[in-house]
Amino acid sequence: MTYFDTDSHAPNYSAVVRLLNPLRSLYKSLLKTTLLLLAPVTLTFSFATKSEAQFLKVAGTQITDGTNTNFIIRGVGLGGYMLQEGYMFHVGFLGTQTKIREKIQDIVGAANTEKFYKDWHHKFIQKADIDSMAAWGFNAIRLPMHYNLFTLPIQKEPVAGQNTWLPEGFTLVDSLLSWCTQAHIYLILDLHAAPGGQGGDLPISDRDPQLPSLWQSKANQDKTVALWEKLAERYKDAPYIGGYDLLNETNWGFTDSTDTRGTREQKNQPLWDLLKRITLAIRRLDKRHMVILEGNGFANNYHGLDSLWDNNIVLSFHKYGNFNTQKSIQYFLDLREKLHAPIWLGESGENSNNWYTHCIRLMEDNQIGWSWWPWKKMGLNNPLEIKTPKNYQAFIRYSAGKGPKPDSATGKEILSEWLKNIQIGHNIIHRDVIYSMFQSVQHPATAPFAPYALGKRPCYILAADYDLGGNGYGYLDKDTARYQYTPGVHTDGNKGHQYRNDGVDIRIDSTTGKPYVFSIQDGEWLSYSLQIADAGKYRLQLDYAIGQTKENADTTAHIDILQGTTKVGQLDLDLGLGTQQEPGSPQNKHFTISKPINIGLGASSNAGPIRLKFNHSGLLLRGIIIKEMGQ
Template sequence: MAISFRYSIFLAALIVITTHSFGQGFLKVQGKQIVNEKGQPVIWRSMGLGGWLLQEGYMFRVSNLGTQHRIKESITGLVGEEKTKQFYDAWLTQHTTKADFDSMAAWGFNSVRLPLHYNLFTLPVEQEPTAGQQTWLTKGFAITDSVLSWCRSNKMYLILDMHATPGGQGNDLNISDRNAGKPSLWESDANRQKLIALWKQLAKRYVNEPYIGGYDIINEPNWGFEDSTDKRGTAEKKNVPLKQLLIDMTNAIREVDTKHIIIIEGNGFGNNYNGVLPPWDNNLVLSFHKYGNFNTQPAIQKFLDLRDKFNIPLWLGESGENSNTWFTECIRLVEENGIGWAWWPLKKMGISNPLEIKIPEGYEQILNYWRGNGPRPDSATAWKVLQQLLNNVKVQNNIVHRDVVDAMFRQVQTNKTLPFKQHLIAAGTTVIPAVEFDLGKQGQAYYDKDTASYQYTPGVHTQGNRGHSYRNDGVDINSSESEPGIFSIEDGEWLQYTIQVKKAGSYQIGFNTTVESEGAQLSLLANEKTVVDKLTLPVADSKQNNKTTWVKNVYLPAGVTRLKLIANKGGFNLQSISFIKDK
């Protein structure tokens, strides 16, 4: 269900966050901390703007294409080069705007990590008119100038992240838009020299900008320097070429800018620092990335050890793509250890981000063609779908996931719950959709046996919301746009709903369910007092139709009441709960 953009204002009231250290000039490293010019510690709470200046296929359900250049080629195959250029020009101006930054600031983000594609700033090596020289393009610099102004107006720091380097920095092609048929960053000195020159150009341009928080000089290297079969670079022991390039980029930046923090990332997607340290500059921050593992102290201990050994600040430079429970646990873990963070991404097609891009009508036809599962749509039809996509990426047309933002900020600090929506029980019939259970942590607003994905943890195969729709909590929600419901409820799982009862008295309460296994039972508590005890639910008929089971003479007190629906015996789906005041 689409939630209005006006909720960005509402969400600002939900967040309790310290921001006194922002807007206090240039940031710098002081021992193991990032501090402002007043010496106050700064914790970056950042959002990464993936999918804007650099598209990754999974964000738009085209994982089979993967890289931006293949997506662009596929669009060209449908609508031609001229319209493809129009599409990408509009993409850059409409996908992310000042309104996105205003919303992020209202929600509690105090910084933004901007993933850059080098080709917005300079030509690829093979297109340079004179070999060894650098042609500078205005588009990338102009976009960055605009982003900086949006950050400045919201007192947010901007972190420049070189996400796509000349030639590409690894074997994961998608994250850097790498063309595997051309020399990589590591296989071409010309590519490396272009990257070094680009960082010097950026640093020269922004040397006097206090709202530039730092330079994240190369995102997620993943390359086996000693062993070419080590595709992810996780087994690398020395990282000699990586360290040399990091030093070369640092030296080039320091020729024109001694003010700004430089952020380094190890091999193996930012996490393999073998041979990279000790630091070579007194204003470095060590970044690590964290996805799909447990949120325990041992999971980050090796980075804490590096911080202590080399007296260098840490930053969780990229994380996300999981459930709300995982988000809250991860952010709490790193903040308790004095570490800031950057989430990924702000928006895409899917529920695990603050903003969701709605799928245009007819988009599936294009996807089926690209997958080889359907006919080629005609040019006019494809262009119409692409125009709708451009409209859908605008923040005012995005779905705002209040639950995601709440999990990232408020739930990190408190166990209190909030109503997902206001539910007034008054005259007539009131129906509460099952999916509108309270906002809050696992174990506080709901309890589900499968609350997160540990996709990089061997032997753990949980998912969180297995329906991948509506909300990003652990509760399984189906993908019906007209009437989403909760499915596959298991023994012992429960949901909390906060209601406002206008008049105390006796009510009929109806539970709209589909029962999948005989013997399914539920109970209902009102303010921790049992009002419906072990109600046996009828098994669905052969057509699997929903049935509403009514219970009469249920007393509800006036005012705010917290209902807790418990599955004594699971095996049923829940669509809604209805209330009728007895006469």
């Protein structure tokens, strides 16, 4: 039984409940490494077994678990939970949660909107999410908090300068902490949206540019300090609180208003002053929890920080869209030595699986913990994907000013299905993403993406179900990641942005609903692991179409068939056949070609997965059929 049905994409929620307790035992004993919840994925990280948690603390340049044992944080951020960013839900043009909420309220009214957000906070993250994180290898959660769940904006305080405390935010943290304690996962509190907002990037802090920012208002700064005091007072004795991430991604030009990202700032004095003030306020109540600092320029500009004011401080940096080289993190390695404090990759992600594997491996090779972003959203480059509700396009079109306003009944239906889809039992689990973050980092080998068995009956393999594993292991592709913050590099990974998060280009056929591989380039290959009952002579048949090819290009494509490293056959395809349209069009034609091949078992000299190596560009591959000769 699997939690994810590959063929139908239908999640099996009851399976996770039944399997989590056995999985916990499997990880504790280390007797088995096959993760049933993600079959056939194999993960090898141990599950925490301590009966009592140890406070995480700084020891020199490392984080320890309180027993002088180095602790590598392997975390994930709960983006979209307490704070919605527009891009996560295909409304990036709206940007902030406030704008999203306004559009929802415009359709269904204030009361229904208030209920929607209450339900959102209780359904987006549930105990099953936390248990799944623990089972899959995560040992920490970074919780992005919106201040307005804990206290009122300064403009709405009944008495200026005082703080009204709201129960909802604290109750949500209490529930999370309870689940984390049971699952032996650390919970790191991250102030993602501070009073007034901490930068020019409005969505990440839900900032209203018409009101004074955090940096333009002493009242906002006072409220920020008071909120951290309240949190420290409440959680000072909670060992599974991993630390306090004081202020997410400041992006502000303190001395130059044109420096909208805060990357050119040389002193950052207002930032360091506020972070020091917060730290001192926390320490009056809480002497034990780690304090985590983030620099300006989206956590990466630490200019002006020449010394630390506390001996239990971690320095966080964020990393997106650049190369995974030692050079890319050298600034932070030098900072670690200069200030003699641990560094932590507090936020990264939003890329391809191959990028994930190399980034995490780079971190762990340098004794740096990490936290991925986010746990779930609408999109496939995260562990969980939220499915798009029916009629959601009507909400998008209206919000963009390109369509009529949905009526209230339709709006309520959209919100109801949205609330259903955000729950883990209705999420799509991207096993390839999880595999890339754990197994591929430690053991760069392959595993079957889906269970295919070769026996008496013909075996039809979806072309997009190639093996799990990084580039050069489960597949070979010439464009494996996005480097959007690297000048002059314009790659994209999976150009179709569907089904899987590798470099292989995949789209969903609009007529069949099945995935297919397109934009195959000369020299690329795909690997398929099979359960083989009997060695013998089989016939391999391709289900393919003709894609766009260069004018005057060679019209014959050669595909080498290998088992392991041994060539067992070759297919010659005539690309001059039929139309040159992609699947999804009724006029598109299917072509097939077959070849007898000898397939061996594990003990034979040519054992291994079936690999298709392409020496021509322009094919669209739907599937591979393997059957016994004579069938």
